Amino acid sequence: MSTDWLAVQSFQRTQELLTAINTLSIHTKLELAGIADDERAEAAAKAREKLALFLKAFDKIVREAEQTNGETLLGIDPRMEQLARKFVAAKHDKARFHSPLFTQSLSEAANLLAPTEAKDRQALVEYLQDLRTLVEEHLHADIHQILHQF
Amino acid sequence: MREILRQSNIDLLREINRLKSVVYSASVLPELVTYQAQILITCEMLRRQGQQNLRDLDLNRDELLPDILSETQRLASWFRLYNERFAGPILRSLPSDQLCLRIIAWLHDHHPETHRVPAALSDGGFGIWPEPQFPIVYIMPFSRQRGLLYLPLFFHEFGHLLYVCHEAKMDELVYELQKSIADLLESTPQQDDLSAQEGAKRRRAIAVTWYLWTQEIFCDAVGFAIGGPCFAYAFSMYLRTSGRDAFYLPRSQLEFSHHPVTWLRIHFLADQVRRAGWPKEAEKLENEWSKIAATMGVTEEYHGFYEDRFMPLIRKTIDDMLTVASPWQFLDEDVAPSEWDPQSSSPVHLLNTAWRMYLQDPASYDSWEEQAISAFLESHRNE
Numbered sequence: 001m002s003t004d005w006l007a008v009q010s011f012q013r014t015q016e017l018l019t020a021i022n023t024l025s026i027h028t029k030l031e032l033a034g035i036a037d038d039e040r041a042e043a044a045a046k047a048r049e050k051l052a053l054f055l056k057a058f059d060k061i062v063r064e065a066e067q068t069n070g071e072t073l074l075g076i077d078p079r080m081e082q083l084a085r086k087f088v089a090a091k092h093d094k095a096r097f098h099s100p101l102f103t104q105s106l107s108e109a110a111n112l113l114a115p116t117e118a119k120d121r122q123a124l125v126e127y128l129q130d131l132r133t134l135v136e137e138h139l140h141a142d143i144h145q146i147l148h149q150f
Numbered sequence: 151m152r153e154i155l156r157q158s159n160i161d162l163l164r165e166i167n168r169l170k171s172v173v174y175s176a177s178v179l180p181e182l183v184t185y186q187a188q189i190l191i192t193c194e195m196l197r198r199q200g201q202q203n204l205r206d207l208d209l210n211r212d213e214l215l216p217d218i219l220s221e222t223q224r225l226a227s228w229f230r231l232y233n234e235r236f237a238g239p240i241l242r243s244l245p246s247d248q249l250c251l252r253i254i255a256w257l258h259d260h261h262p263e264t265h266r267v268p269a270a271l272s273d274g275g276f277g278i279w280p281e282p283q284f285p286i287v288y289i290m291p292f293s294r295q296r297g298l299l300y301l302p303l304f305f306h307e308f309g310h311l312l313y314v315c316h317e318a319k320m321d322e323l324v325y326e327l328q329k330s331i332a333d334l335l336e337s338t339p340q341q342d343d344l345s346a347q348e349g350a351k352r353r354r355a356i357a358v359t360w361y362l363w364t365q366e367i368f369c370d371a372v373g374f375a376i377g378g379p380c381f382a383y384a385f386s387m388y389l390r391t392s393g394r395d396a397f398y399l400p401r402s403q404l405e406f407s408h409h410p411v412t413w414l415r416i417h418f419l420a421d422q423v424r425r426a427g428w429p430k431e432a433e434k435l436e437n438e439w440s441k442i443a444a445t446m447g448v449t450e451e452y453h454g455f456y457e458d459r460f461m462p463l464i465r466k467t468i469d470d471m472l473t474v475a476s477p478w479q480f481l482d483e484d485v486a487p488s489e490w491d492p493q494s495s496s497p498v499h500l501l502n503t504a505w506r507m508y509l510q511d512p513a514s515y516d517s518w519e520e521q522a523i524s525a526f527l528e529s530h531r532n533e
Contacts, residue, residue, distance in 0.1 A: 005280050005310050006362075006408070011231070012281045018224050026206060026217045033211060074332070074357055075325025078406070132220055143227050147234055 007145035010079035014139045017054060018132065020047035024113070025128040032121050052110045059106035062087055083138050090134050097134075101127035151215050152207055158222055159207070162229060163200040166193055169233055176240050181251035184268035186240050188285050192232055199225050236285050239270030246296060247271050249523055253301050254288055256497050257308050257376070260478040263315040264308075271295065276388075278307035280314050294388075298504035298519055302377040302384040305477075309369030312475040319474050324364045327467040331460060332357040355405045356455050360464075363410040367418050367464065368471045374422050375472060378480040379431060380501040382423055383509070386416065386435055390442055397443050401453040413439055414456055421465065490522070492529035500526055 027044035030037040037044075064073055065084040073081050090097045101109050101123055115121045170193035178186050203225065206218050250271045258264040269286040277289040288307055294300040313320050335353040373381040389396055389412045396412035404411070416439050424432035443450070480498050490503040500522060508515045 005278055008279045008281050008284065009314065012283050015224060015228065016283075018220065022217050022221045022224070026214055029211070029213050029217070030209075033213070035209070035211075074328040075321050075361065077321070078361070129216065136220065136223075139227075143230075147227070147230050 006077070006079060007142040009077070011139065011142040011146055013080075014083075014135055014142065016050065017135055018139070020050040020054075021128050021132045021135065023047040024051065025125060025132070028115075028121050028125050028128070032118060032125070048113045052113055055106040055110035058084065058087070059110075062106060079138075079142070083134075086134055086138060090130070097130045099123070099126040099130040102130045151219070152210075155215070155218055155222055156204065156207055158226070159200050159203045162222070162225055163197060163204075165233070166196045166200060166229060169193055169229075169237055170197070173237055173240055176243065178240055178243050179245070179248055179251060181248065181255055182240060182243060182268075182270060184266075185270045185285055188268055189232065189236055189240060192236075192285075196225060196229055196232070199228075231284075235272075235279070236270075236287065239272050239287055242273070248527055249298075250288070250290060250295050250301065250304070252527065253304060253497050257304060257478075258286075261308075261312070261476075264311060276303050276307065278310050280307075280311040282311075282314060286311060298501055298523065299508060300384050300388060302373060302381040302501050303388060305376040305381055306369045306373040306385070308376070308477070309372030309475070310365070312372060312477060313365055313368065313471075316474050320365075320368075320471055323467055323470050323474070324361055327364055327463055328357045328360050330463045331360055334459060334463070335454075352454070359404065359406055359455055362408050364464070364467060364471075366409050367415060368468055368475075370415055370419055371422055371468045371472055372475065372477045374419060374426070375477050375479050377498055378426070378485045378502060379423070379428065380498070380505045382419055382431070382435060383505045385419060386438065390439060394446060394448065397439075397446065397448045398451060401455075404453055404455045410456070411452065413443065413450065414452060418464070418468070421461070492525040497526070 023040065023043050024047040027037050027040050027047075030040075061073070061076060061080060061084040065081065065088050073084075076084075091103055101112065109127060112120060112124060112127075115124050170190060173186060173189050173193065176186065199221070203218055203221055206214055206221075251269075254269045254271065258267050258269055264286075267282065267286060269288060272287050272289045273292055273295075274289040275291060276294075279285075279287045279289075288304055290300070290304070294303075332353055335356060370385065373385065377384075392412070398413075399407070399411055409415075416435060420432040420436045423435060480502075481496070484496055484498040485502050486499075487506065490500050504515075504519060504522065507518050
């Protein structure tokens with residue numbers, strides 16, 4: 001009896017997250033450039049909501065991961081836990097993850113998803129870029145379990 | 151970079167259109183019409199995404215290129231998933247799929263969370279892709295699709311879908327169980343020669359492993375709750391020849407494994423059979439597995455990942471999970487030795503009758519099964 005279901009669930013969750021990251025990133029960059037992006041405004045608002053919900057829920061898991069000193073967590077889907085561990089490691093990897101927001105708590109970052117000042121928009125763009133790197137690396141394992149490598 | 155992305159998106163759009171056209175033109179069984187529509191909706195969504203990527207490229211903003219690249223990669227893997235996995239059940243569709251699809255449709259229609267959720271059938275080892283955001287696909291090996299005896303194993307797979315439908319509450323219950331197991335182990339003095347740190351690590355590994363194990367045992371319980379004895383027969387018969395791994399695994403392979411050793415699952419299943427009022431059947435089930443184990447010289451050993459004192463905790467958790475998931479439960483008439491009536495009986499009655507017929511007289515079973523399948527399909531012809 002197959003265990004692909006674990007990877008399928010993780011794939012779906014991660015893809016949704018990636019859509020939200022990309023939508024908000026493009027919208028914010030266009031705002032920074034002074035280009036109207038009305039067509040995507042509603043999708044960007046939904047992406048903000050989705051990311052805020054995710055970051056708040058993920059914050060709890062990340063905090064637990066930080067407190068348990070490498071011990072595996074209870075009551076959590078193993079793929080979600082792996083993402084939390086990668087996030088904890090990424091926070092200390094300054095060479096690859098540059099965004100200042102990345103060092104803040106996730107709930108603090110969630111409050112900065114709707115910036116009005118240009119400098120905050122720039123910070124958000126950098127944060128989304130780092131978050132995307134993390135999520136894309138995580139997605140890799142699911143894709144290869146579900147679809148196999150060519 | 152812009153030109154690379156433009157080429158890739160144009161290529162993806164061409165492929166998406168091709169897939170959409172093939173899926174649209176496919177002649178499918180009535181049971182697959184909703185599933186087919188769902189695939190076509192997604193193809194259209196993918197097509198729009200590809201077009202959006204091209205429009206974003208036309209903005210000529212270099213700072214957007216990493217985002218458009220990520221969206222293109224996302225579109226490509228999303229398309230691969232539909233092209234390689236979800237379109238298959240339509241394009242490989244055979245008239246003989248109707249039997250499985252009818253059982254799956256009945257299963258989905260008899261639960262409020264899955265009512266009218268379309269599902270399809272694919273070939274391979276038993277499994278399910280149970281994410282409600284995706285089309286639901288049940289997977290079954292070729293020959294098993296053609297007969298009645300192994301169809302109850304769909305009920306286990308349906309359990310995975312129910313878990314996902316109630317994931318937050320289920321995870322909460324599993325967490326409580328994991329904590330209880332960890333506490334139980336903590337309260338017992340360490341037997342073997344482990345340091346305190348190693349002992350704590352091992353206890354943690356056991357508790358963590360029960361996250362996925364509980365889900366599998368829950369799915370077995372769903373299987374029995376829906377199917378009754380036919381599920382227990384199918385489960386045992388299908389798995390008892392799968393080899394030594396079904397009876398024993400070394401500690402290193404138990405740690406963080408996705409499934410409990412099947413012999414252990416048999417004990418939980420037997421416990422459920424016993425509690426449902428069939429002590430002799432439960433004993434027979436366990437005896438058969440004990441005989442196979444004895445023939446292989448295997449002694450029951452779970453290396454601390456299971457102890458008898460876990461049983462009440464796990465039993466309570468599974469019962470609570472069943473209450474949350476609330477699967478359709480077999481009725482007395484579904485397991486009664488009365489004649490199966492194509493017009494009024496449930497598919498579960500048919501599957502239990504099939505096992506009774508098979509166990510009574512395997513030699514004449516095939517001809518009975520052929521007629522029973524025809525009668526079953528005919529009885530639902532106009533639904």
